[in-house]
Amino acid sequence: MKREAMEFDVVIVGAGPAGLSAAIRLMQQAQEKAQELMVCVVEKGSEVGAHTLSGAVLEPRALNELFPDWKDRGAPLHTPVSQDEIYLFTGPEDAKKIPNGLVPKTMHNDGNFVVSVGNLCRWLAEQAETLGVEIFPGFAAAEILFDADGAVKGIATGDMGVGEDGQHKDSYMPGMELHAKYTVFAEGCRGHLGKQLMERFELDKDADPQHYGIGIKELWDIDPAKHQPGLVIHGGGWPLDKETNGGSFLYHAENNQVVLGLIVDLSYSNPYVSPFEEMQRMKHHPVFKQYLEGGKRVSYGARAIAKGGFNALPKMHFPGGLLVGCDAGTLNFAKIKGTHTAMKSGIVSAETIFFAIDQGGLDLAAYAEAFEASWAYDELYRSRNFGPAMHKFGTLMGGAFNYVDQNWFKGKLPFTLRDRTSDYAQLKPAAESNKIDYPKPDGVISFDKLSSVFLSSTNHEEDQPCHLKLKNPSIPLERNLPLFDEPAQRYCPAGVYEVVDEESGGKRFQINAQNCLHCKTCDIKDPSQNITWVAPEGAGGPNYPNM
Amino acid sequence: MKILVSVKRVVDFNVKVRVKPDGTGVDLGNVKMAMNPFCEIAVEEGVRLKEQGIADEVVVVSIGPKACQEQIRTAMALGADRGIQIETDQELDSLAVAKLLAKVVEEEQPGLVILGKQSIDSDNNQTGQMLGALTGMPQGTFASEVNLVEGKVEVTREVDGGLQTLSLNLPAIVTTDLRLNEPRYASLPNFMKAKRKPLDTKSPADFGVDISPRLKTLKVEPPAERQAGIIVGSVDELVEKLKNEAKVI
Numbered sequence A: 001m002k003r004e005a006m007e008f009d010v011v012i013v014g015a016g017p018a019g020l021s022a023a024i025r026l027m028q029q030a031q032e033k034a035q036e037l038m039v040c041v042v043e044k045g046s047e048v049g050a051h052t053l054s055g056a057v058l059e060p061r062a063l064n065e066l067f068p069d070w071k072d073r074g075a076p077l078h079t080p081v082s083q084d085e086i087y088l089f090t091g092p093e094d095a096k097k098i099p100n101g102l103v104p105k106t107m108h109n110d111g112n113f114v115v116s117v118g119n120l121c122r123w124l125a126e127q128a129e130t131l132g133v134e135i136f137p138g139f140a141a142a143e144i145l146f147d148a149d150g151a152v153k154g155i156a157t158g159d160m161g162v163g164e165d166g167q168h169k170d171s172y173m174p175g176m177e178l179h180a181k182y183t184v185f186a187e188g189c190r191g192h193l194g195k196q197l198m199e200r201f202e203l204d205k206d207a208d209p210q211h212y213g214i215g216i217k218e219l220w221d222i223d224p225a226k227h228q229p230g231l232v233i234h235g236g237g238w239p240l241d242k243e244t245n246g247g248s249f250l251y252h253a254e255n256n257q258v259v260l261g262l263i264v265d266l267s268y269s270n271p272y273v274s275p276f277e278e279m280q281r282m283k284h285h286p287v288f289k290q291y292l293e294g295g296k297r298v299s300y301g302a303r304a305i306a307k308g309g310f311n312a313l314p315k316m317h318f319p320g321g322l323l324v325g326c327d328a329g330t331l332n333f334a335k336i337k338g339t340h341t342a343m344k345s346g347i348v349s350a351e352t353i354f355f356a357i358d359q360g361g362l363d364l365a366a367y368a369e370a371f372e373a374s375w376a377y378d379e380l381y382r383s384r385n386f387g388p389a390m391h392k393f394g395t396l397m398g399g400a401f402n403y404v405d406q407n408w409f410k411g412k413l414p415f416t417l418r419d420r421t422s423d424y425a426q427l428k429p430a431a432e433s434n435k436i437d438y439p440k441p442d443g444v445i446s447f448d449k450l451s452s453v454f455l456s457s458t459n460h461e462e463d464q465p466c467h468l469k470l471k472n473p474s475i476p477l478e479r480n481l482p483l484f485d486e487p488a489q490r491y492c493p494a495g496v497y498e499v500v501d502e503e504s505g506g507k508r509f510q511i512n513a514q515n516c517l518h519c520k521t522c523d524i525k526d527p528s529q530n531i532t533w534v535a536p537e538g539a540g541g542p543n544y545p546n547m
Numbered sequence B: 001m002k003i004l005v006s007v008k009r010v011v012d013f014n015v016k017v018r019v020k021p022d023g024t025g026v027d028l029g030n031v032k033m034a035m036n037p038f039c040e041i042a043v044e045e046g047v048r049l050k051e052q053g054i055a056d057e058v059v060v061v062s063i064g065p066k067a068c069q070e071q072i073r074t075a076m077a078l079g080a081d082r083g084i085q086i087e088t089d090q091e092l093d094s095l096a097v098a099k100l101l102a103k104v105v106e107e108e109q110p111g112l113v114i115l116g117k118q119s120i121d122s123d124n125n126q127t128g129q130m131l132g133a134l135t136g137m138p139q140g141t142f143a144s145e146v147n148l149v150e151g152k153v154e155v156t157r158e159v160d161g162g163l164q165t166l167s168l169n170l171p172a173i174v175t176t177d178l179r180l181n182e183p184r185y186a187s188l189p190n191f192m193k194a195k196r197k198p199l200d201t202k203s204p205a206d207f208g209v210d211i212s213p214r215l216k217t218l219k220v221e222p223p224a225e226r227q228a229g230i231i232v233g234s235v236d237e238l239v240e241k242l243k244n245e246a247k248v249i
């Protein structure tokens, strides 16, 4: 069967904050000028929000620009931040609360809201559909399409109904080609098409390597008596050791729920680190436990976060399209916030594209200038030293540097720290590393991986080709195992990768792809860069609620 | 011939459901919803009969809150021709649903009504049968095969101990079992077309049907959690535990 093709003005890949903001801004301009515009958004999750996982404390700046009347439109921003607390955890029982005066400015949250970015996206999608955007959840963009001159001319959705052996099943349905004047890639952190675009157009040639973290998050119903809507807690230090950077959070949202999580920088060097188990033991610290006791865990999930910021920002335009949001890496790590900057980059992309269409099809080089002129870019510039300082000086001294940088110099210190080693290249051999003895979960506050993945409502059609591709299938056992004790067993937050003892005495590398949470950590951290994440059959993956 | 298919909006089968802390029901806040899988099979069967030239129209009906229009649109993307939504935010007993469907049957005069044998949320397995009683139409429940031959419908049913084949006069009611067919994927252009297919919205009052509940939910409780197992060190220890702790031998 040949693939059918459909024509649009703009095709957007990914219904996250960036993609939906782009779609909305395009249609708003079309309405203002009474022009017809065909815009479609494809989303790999079974519904908008199903794959969205964030914190989140939202800075509403971009939303204010998109919909000044968002309140009247019923946007799900119900919980203003009421109080900020920051801790330095010095041990499993100990913590120092940082006095307000010593907190870097970027960590203050006055005027911000505790939200579910999943629900924000669901709401944005409703607004977009009302404006006439076609949104197709359950369809993953699997392939980039190029025209004869090598410019991007759209994407193709994946085939459905292909068996594990590659044969077509009875339900086989070939993918669709979606052609567009311009294609916007808004896949979020480590987009798998974005990665191909970077290579093909050498977009990151002049940038530092991107740096990442893995965020592991849970949603809890807690005892109403302990609930303080709008209380926002951040922490650094324990459970992570001195060589491992990261930070913890706990936010009191609405409806007696709290969200909490741990972000572990993927630049960690000890292959025995298990971000999942770090997060589980973190919850036993009194600062967290006090809220969780008597509560019940509702959901679990994980997602990588692109934290390289300004220094790692690639070129975002190429012939036929743009890269926006975390797909490019617009997150401000000094604030651990990326939603507002992702939205802003989407808005600016829509303005550039609308103008280009209006002028009869310009190239999109103007995007660079337009984005550089925006507040989002200015924010990233001022925070450029934050991540490298943490990497260079560790959490404590790095934190002090950032205080001085952000509060005294407003981010304008006349030098830039750089960090040029990719995260995957940071691992030390297992032989030179200490094993970490993680406590057993108690089944009340802490849990094992499988019962956690269960709460993400993750599902993939079982009979389909594995979406975690090994370039060389022998590397996990022949290189990664002897050298690093195959770290995939520990960094994957869903237990997808297992080294199994065979009855014959040998070992086998097993991939339980149906558990995959689409966090992209394996694609980032595999020390041999041997794992490539590709989009599975549409609608597969987690079914997150208000994450 | 016209085919009427009913579809229900339920919690997606992938979602791990939670009981509300106060025990009044299942927590549907922020939960992914989808078409009941048995209803999807019913839609597929209707669409196949149309593709075979046996039916000329497939009408899909759903009763529930405004959001169930999503499921009607999905059914239309799978190939149904038009939709009817009977809008109500009230929780419905099977009998109320059957009474409303009976009215739709009266209005639409379909040759065949296809329903799922049950919905995966309440698992009642009653609506099709009640509709049979209310309309006097013959019913073939738990169908694993449906054939239309010479003005009759032959329904192969999955019953205890084997398969039973019934021949029913039309108009008739069929409820679907899992093995009847494997529903197709809706394609992207069909999703777009579905947005433009006609969808009528009505209310229970339009049909003069009283939908006040006749059943009252007293309490909803999650099943007891399984205790973690232990690994015993020896056969002796096992025997000892079975005798003194479990007291089964």
Ligand SMILES: Cc1cc2nc3c(=O)[nH]c(=O)nc-3n(C[C@H](O)[C@H](O)[C@H](O)COP(=O)(O)OP(=O)(O)OC[C@H]3O[C@@H](n4cnc5c(N)ncnc54)[C@H](O)[C@@H]3O)c2cc1C
Pocket (backbone or CB within 6 Å): A013, A014, A015, A016, A017, A018, A019, A042, A043, A044, A045, A049, A051, A052, A053, A054, A055, A056, A057, A058, A059, A117, A139, A140, A141, A142, A186, A187, A188, A189, A191, A192, A193, A215, A216, A217, A261, A263, A302, A303, A304, A305, A324, A325, A326, A327, A331, A336, A337, A338, A339, A340, A342, A535
């Ligand atoms: C643990 C954690 C905590 C965070 N806390 C905060 C916070 O407090 N405040 C804040 O502002 N930000 C926070 N962030 C960052 C924020 O979530 C991101 O910056 C933001 O979501 C980026 O938006 P995006 O639209 O670029 O990408 P995403 O939100 O990742 O959206 C991308 C969308 O594209 C879809 N997609 C991807 N590939 C394809 C494909 N090939 N085909 C079809 N669809 C595809 C995905 O399913 C997804 O829906 C946090 C992130 C994490 C992980």
Ligand code: SF4
Pocket (backbone or CB within 6 Å): A468, A491, A492, A493, A494, A495, A496, A515, A516, A517, A518, A519, A520, A521, A522, A523, A533
């Ligand atoms: S397999 Fe890779 S992308 Fe999937 S959950 Fe594990 S680490 Fe994340």
